[in-house]
Amino acid sequence: MAFRNQGAFNNPGSRQMAAGNDLRASNAIVDLRGNVLAYAQTGGMIAPTRFEILPGTKLYRFGNMSHGVRRVALGAWWLERAAFEKLANFAQVHECSIGLALRSLCLVPPEWSEVTVLIRARANAQLLAWRGLANSVVTKAADGGPAVRMAQQNHVADRRIHQLFIPGNAPGFLSIEQDFPLDRAASQQGLLYLLKSVASAFSVDAALYRFVLSSTIRPCDEMPPHLADQLISGTTDFPSHPPSSANSAPCGSAQRTIQQSSGNSIGP
Numbered sequence: 310m311a312f313r314n315q316g317a318f319n320n321p322g323s324r325q326m327a328a329g330n331d332l333r334a335s336n337a338i339v340d341l342r343g344n345v346l347a348y349a350q351t352g353g354m355i356a357p358t359r360f361e362i363l364p365g366t367k368l369y370r371f372g373n374m375s376h377g378v379r380r381v382a383l384g385a386w387w388l389e390r391a392a393f394e395k396l397a398n399f400a401q402v403h404e405c406s407i408g409l410a411l412r413s414l415c416l417v418p419p420e421w422s423e424v425t426v427l428i429r430a431r432a433n434a435q436l437l438a439w440r441g442l443a444n445s446v447v448t449k450a451a452d453g454g455p456a457v458r459m460a461q462q463n464h465v466a467d468r469r470i471h472q473l474f475i476p477g478n479a480p481g482f483l484s485i486e487q488d489f490p491l492d493r494a495a496s497q498q499g500l501l502y503l504l505k506s507v508a509s510a511f512s513v514d515a516a517l518y519r520f521v522l523s524s525t526i527r528p529c530d531e532m533p534p535h536l537a538d539q540l541i542s543g544t545t546d547f548p549s550h551p552p553s554s555a556n557s558a559p560c561g562s563a564q565r566t567i568q569q570s571s572g573n574s575i576g577p
Contacts, residue, residue: 311435312361318437327439328387329353351448352404352416354441354472355461362436367429368473368483369393371411371491374426376487382428383480387438388415388472395470408496414470416443416459420451424496425567430483438473 317323322332329352339347362368369388372381388396400410408424411417417424446459462468475482 312437313434313482314436314475314477314479318359318439320476323474323476324357324439325403326476327354327357327441328443350524351444352421352446353444354439354474355444357436357439357441358476359441360438360473362432362438362473362475364432364434366390366432367486368432370428370430371408371422371424372426372428373423374490378426378428378485381426382430382483382485383478385474385476386396387430387475389471390463392470392472395467397542399467406492406495406498408491410491411497412459412496414443414462414468415472416446416461418446418448418457418459419497420448420457423493425493427489427491428485429487430485432482433484434482436475436478436482438475440471440473442469442471 312318325332325348328350330348330350331346338349340346367390369390369392370384372384374381388494390412396407396410396414398406399414400407410437411424412419442463443461444490445461446457448457450457557570
């Protein structure tokens with residue numbers, strides 16, 4: 310069975326990146342002679358396992374609208390339909406935005422992504438991916454304050470989300486079916502380093518976390534339930550503008566194949 314990204318997947322570095330290792334030489338831990346001793350690790354997934362993506366599979370990805378939809382769609386981090394359904398359900402139950410649900414369950418701090426666009430794509434070829442549950446995150450705060458800490462909550466069933474890391478994602482591997490602009494503020498409303506205080510020691514009390522959520526997050530009409538259902542099913546186009554913002558950029562409604570783009574996008 311031929312996989313379009315077999316070579317990239319076979320590279321040992323692909324699994325390391327899926328596990329949250331920063332392989333950039335500039336950030337490596339080295340000895341006095343400059344030899345690499347280890348790479349910094351934060352986030353990523355726990356125990357990445359091999360996963361096959363079949364042609365026609367629906368995949369979902371969040372990213373920065375400022376990078377352009379096509380560039381975001383060339384990123385490595387994606388969600389399966391079942392995982393996206395779980396996000397949508399979490400957002401509805403807790404009356405929060407889909408962006409905040411992503412941050413809470415997939416552990417994506419604002420320092421890593423603005424979460425201003427959501428993409429639904431279709432696999433055009435057989436692909437290989439690494440699949441696993443989110444790992445805890447510790448990263449520098451954008452404002453220079455204390456480190457941002459987000460604890461994995463895989464011990465809580467309704468917060469256990471499997472993510473996909475597709476090495477070597479390239480133009481033509483996926484086709485964008487829909488893109489939907491998201492409100493940047495809504496993805497952070499109520500988060501505001503909620504997990505700095507609740508999960509500072511990488512432990513989360515489920516009851517306390519639910520209380521904090523219900524006490525700090527106000528209802529958001531960014532993506533109403535019926536629209537989330539339509540996105541999951543793929544049976545209808547998105548509206549030309551998100552319901553909560555008349556000034557957001559319109560989103561595409563026609564299917565299109567990803568064209569050549571340079572650089573990597575930021576996203577889950």
